[in-house]
Amino acid sequence: MQANLTKTPASLLLMIALSAVLAGCASPKHRAPVEDRPVGAQARTTPAVAPAAAAPVVEAKPAPGAENEGKPGYYTVKPGDTLIRIALENGQNWRDISRWNSVENPNRIEVGQVLRVLPPSVDAGAVSTKAVASPRVESRPLDSRPTPAAASAATPAPAPAPTPVSAAPAAAAAAGADDDLTWGWPAAGSVTSGFDEQKNKGLAFGGRAGDPVLAAADGRVVYAGSGLRGYGNLVIIKHNATYLTAYAHNQSLLVKEDQAVRKGQKIAEMGSSDADQVKLHFEVRKQGKPIDPAKLLPSR
Structure with missing residues (x-):
């Protein structure tokens, strides 16, 4: 056997060795761990990413009573306001303002909220017009009293009969009654x-x-x-x-x-x-x- 191998050409021996190596690679016991996948399988198994949705547009909610902003007899809440201060600044009882505006919690009013500060029975427009139409009465010193001589010298000429205007005479009478108060000193100190x-x-x-x-x-x-x-x-x-x-x-x-x-x-x-x-x-x-x-x- 040794004699036969020595007679075999070197090229033939090389071919036999290569064939043995290739046969071993093709054996089922040594298959590479690769799994065949059809083309496009990744695209089918990976869910598509939806485009980002636009943020919803949230409309600003108007403050309570905003439809009355700027109207006579209404007040727009400002930073730092309290119902008590608003009532004092408008000459009202804070409980009345709370009731007129259906404010459930008087400690929770919001900036921009518009509150009614005159009784619902009062025509705010008429009150505003009256205040503008009679500046002479408003500017008169509250404690001034005309002297008899001045009163006789300032006797006005007879005026024409006024045209009746809704409840204006009653309002004027009420205003006169409101000014008719007896005042006293609130403290004895200086x-x-x-x-x-x-x-x-x-x-x-x-x-x-x-x-x-x-x-x-x-x-x-x-x-x-x-x-x-x-x-x-x-x-x-x-x-x-x-x-x-x-x-x-x-x-x-x-x-x-x-x-x-x-x-x-x-x-x-x-x-x-x-x-x-x-x-x-x-x-x-x-x-x-x-x-x-x-x-x-x-x-x-």
Whole structure:
């Protein structure tokens, strides 16, 4: 056998070796771990990615009462407003404003909300027109009284009979009745700071802690509490459709909301709540606008 191999050409031996190697690779026991897949199988098994959907457009919800913005007799809530402050600035009871606007939680009003600040029975347009049409009456000093000589010299000529206009005479009579109040001093102490429409919207009275604070006129308490920043323990009295008075920085309050009070009745005790010293801050509001109380209070 050895003799035969030595006689075999080298080329023939190389061919036999290569054939053996190829036969081993083709054996089923050594198949490569490759799985045949049809073309396009990946595309069928991978879900298509949908294009990103556009973000939905959310329309801004209008604030409650926005349809009345700018109308006479309505007020648009501003940052920092509270229902108590809005009521004071408009000469109303905060509970009434809450009821007129169906406000369930008076502590939750939103900026931009439009609130009715006049009773539903009042024609706000007529009130606005009347205020513009009679500036002479509004600008007259509240405590001025014409002398007899001036009254006789200023006797006007007979005027033509006026044309009847809905409830204008009744409104005028009511306004006259509202101005007919008897006023008294709210504290016995001296005035330490006078009226300034921008810096001090009332009078400041000096005194000692516990000194009595008195109702300046007959009326009904519409607020008694400390919910108005800058006023401390506060009492607000509504005297009629025109006038409110406010008594601030008290040490203690002696009346409750919706309580009727008489002129000179003790309603609180002087203090320094939300203030740097003991004092009474006293305001008079005419239809919500602060006026100088000294023009209404009698001489001492």
